[in-house]
Amino acid sequence: MLTFDAVCKQRGTHTILSDISFEARPGRVTGFLGPNGAGKSSTLRILLGLDRATSGTALVSGTPYRRLSAPLRTVGSMLDGSGAHRSRVARDHLGWVARSNGIPRRRVAETLELVGLAESARTRVGQFSLGMGQRLGIAAALLGEPGMLVLDEPVNGLDPEGIRWIRGLLRGHANDGGTVLLSSHLMSEVAEIADDLVVIAGGRVVASGPVATVTAGYASLEDAFFGLTGDPKGAGR
Numbered sequence: 591m592l593t594f595d596a597v598c599k600q601r602g603t604h605t606i607l608s609d610i611s612f613e614a615r616p617g618r619v620t621g622f623l624g625p626n627g628a629g630k631s632s633t634l635r636i637l638l639g640l641d642r643a644t645s646g647t648a649l650v651s652g653t654p655y656r657r658l659s660a661p662l663r664t665v666g667s668m669l670d671g672s673g674a675h676r677s678r679v680a681r682d683h684l685g686w687v688a689r690s691n692g693i694p695r696r697r698v699a700e701t702l703e704l705v706g707l708a709e710s711a712r713t714r715v716g717q718f719s720l721g722m723g724q725r726l727g728i729a730a731a732l733l734g735e736p737g738m739l740v741l742d743e744p745v746n747g748l749d750p751e752g753i754r755w756i757r758g759l760l761r762g763h764a765n766d767g768g769t770v771l772l773s774s775h776l777m778s779e780v781a782e783i784a785d786d787l788v789v790i791a792g793g794r795v796v797a798s799g800p801v802a803t804v805t806a807g808y809a810s811l812e813d814a815f816f817g818l819t820g821d822p823k824g825a826g827r
């Protein structure tokens with residue numbers, strides 16, 4: 591379970607996040623949706639201990655991320671694509687992450703296989719396509735076999751086959767009892783993957799609940815997005 595309780599973030603005089611409260615529950619895929627600049631990454635960075643909330647709490651199974659004894663075995667995350675240095679080869683990058691987190695070396699080959707990068711294990715990350723980088727980031731998130739996954743815009747750069755693959759992967763994870771929180775700025779994309787939606791605009795939660803409930807009363811998913819986020823110009827597209 592991932593729990594956000596009244597999270598606020600102030601940067602100077604700029605309010606980035608106001609009173610963000612929601613839960614991502616086990617067995618569910620929770621889509622965190624909002625236009626560019628709404629505050630999705632800022633919220634996830636606070637959850638993952640990369641930034642501090644001005645007030646409020648973001649907890650992983652009741653514990654702040656920084657106090658988890660085995661963070662990568664508890665919650666796997668991907669924030670900025672692969673997170674790997676361009677000069678590294680995929681296998682060595684994952685090997686380094688595994689070693690520094692006490693994760694068995696066998697997981698490197700297993701996760702490369704799982705994300706469809708087994709044949710690119712010795713390729714430098716700098717030569718990867720955007721989609722391959724996303725897959726490597728997802729491999730790193732899966733390395734410690736965590737019960738929870740937090741993925742920032744995981745579908746970015748994936749082709750239709752990749753999108754179908756990640757949908758299956760995240761659904762399987764939730765069906766096995768895992769918790770999945772993924773952000774997106776595309777309503778249609780997230781509505782197909784998620785069970786629950788949390789919609790954010792201007793640093794505030796403007797709607798949350800099961801996808802069908804959040805989108806009820808709108809003629810289309812697109813109308814729902816613009817109606818909820820007040821984004822009539824389509825900045826979220």
Ligand SMILES: Nc1ncnc2c1ncn2[C@@H]1O[C@H](COP(=O)(O)OP(=O)(O)OP(=O)(O)O)[C@@H](O)[C@H]1O
Nearest residue numbers: 601606624625626627628629630631632633774775
């Ligand atoms: N390090 C920072 N310093 C100052 N302002 C920041 C910083 N990081 C984010 N912001 C601001 O916080 C707001 C929310 O940004 P954030 O990246 O969290 O949004 P987002 O919903 O993830 O958007 P996107 O889909 O474009 O990534 C924006 O106004 C952004 O300019």
